[in-house]
Amino acid sequence: MHVEGPSRKIAAKLLAHYDVHARSLPWRAPPGANAADPYRVWLSEVMLQQTTVTAVRPYFAKFTERWPDVTALAAEEDGEVMAAWAGLGYYARARNLLACARAVAGGHGGIFPDTEQGLRALPGVGAYTAAAVAAIAFGRRAVVVDANVERVVARLFAIATPLPAARPEIRIATDAITPDARAGDFAQAMMDLGATICTPRNPACGICPLRLDCAACATADPAAFPVKAAKKAKPHRLGHGWWIERPDGHVWLVRRPDKGMLGGMRALPSSDWNEAPDATPPLVARWRRLPDPVSHVFTHFSLALTVHHAHVGQDAAPPGAGEWWPVAEIGKAGLPTLFARAAEAAMKERLNDARP
Template structure:
């Protein structure tokens, strides 16, 4: 089957089975003349990086309700945006989100560039996001390759080279199938196919629009593809979080440096994270160690965070951080690991 026939069959399937998403302009809407909003496409693509659709939906709805345009987001306070992002992970995305929104407003009059090259000139936008926004928002014939697309291409062509070494080959195969007509719909169709039919486990080959030409189905190798190079075991790091509450109910918090893990996020003052963390209390107090630890897994390591709590008087003067009044403190503004520490500490600090 030729490339044009393959892409045509997939688009016909997509017209009937496209997933409904709050950021998506569906095929029927496109046929009716409705164009995608580049701001919503860009925002969703940034949020979806290394994050599931299910996890992103609520965040996307909150962001677009609070900041409905790129100009609204560009004018937002950094702390407000970081707080709304809390829990979604990979916090450099939130910092780059603001940088990009402000560049779009300051340098492009609030209008996103409509080409891959123009989008790549914006801070925080890499090749994947540039291609996705160019294709989906502006119908440019750009190849868009995420994990779903890699899996579909590996099975369609029975590619046994393990990832990540197979990425260039799978990208070339995906590019060959990208049509000149409706490339935005096609990009979303391949991702939908991987998410709903050509799934990692138990692919539903019987109802796949590419069932007949799929080389891996014919070879019986589909369930084992794509192959992946085994990952190295993640190391475990240790740390200490100090959770202090003042007599008037205020909590001692600090904003982490912009660079580094959890950059720009609110958190509890603490030690470095490593093999043997050193005591680093932010002020003199009667610190009590909790038995439970806040456990969290980042991309490259596991973290075991010891939690120490203390009640402190109203005149307490911390060396690091500042006290946030109860009315201004939202636990939801904390990144996940810091919220885990808060959940452990809260019962011990509810009453002086």
């Protein structure tokens, strides 16, 4: 792989294309501005981790309207932020978001550090996020490699090493073509190229500004890059969830432990998730099991949650801490997707029970 020669040419071509075709995104400054609001850049980068722009847009708008700066976000209660995050997935990001906001507000006077090193010292900020914020928000030269950039660079130089082993090689190549000036625009231009032209399937090589420089484009199958190692099958787990409802139309919700899956989120009471979970319900009642489990796929495993529902007396007291939530307002509880689906299934069964 040889990258020294074409590096300046590649950056110039890509930036010229970006100046005309840059996506309009609510967290971006216009091309050429070379800086943007660090709070909005940081928030967007955390939200965009393993999540699409389409999914992030409404959450970003909701967060920035409710918490317009890092100090406002830092002052909010954990439960409110977790509820606002519900549905976006990968909930550790929300916990890290709060920890970082509080570190910036409490230890830095509400001002983000303007270097990669300073940003890396913040809780929950990894190498990628630090590089992205340093480049996009502060105009620092930084090597920014997300999944889109990874794909573009692997194709540009036809890197044949399979992922994830290829990542050091991809980073070296990205470093070689990253310009000293407009590094933030260059990073966003690479992201845009991967999102709109150099897509995972059927890349639009005919309109790519780098097609004449791209080694993969010269092959019969540019989509074969990046080369990916064979995926391992995800383990499958089982679990039980319980819908406990009072006569006044309230359901019992708990708060999951801060550490672990869906930490800090409101949820239905549930068992552990493993190959043979304990099906003992949290209290004695006439339980009915829903005929179909609720399926959900997490990053490292898939889950089938069997949902049980029961009506209890007005004075019922399920064990442990929790709250009675109005069923009519269950959409406002901020349930993560798994438990939102479980609630939907329980309410559907509830309507069936009410029919003559």
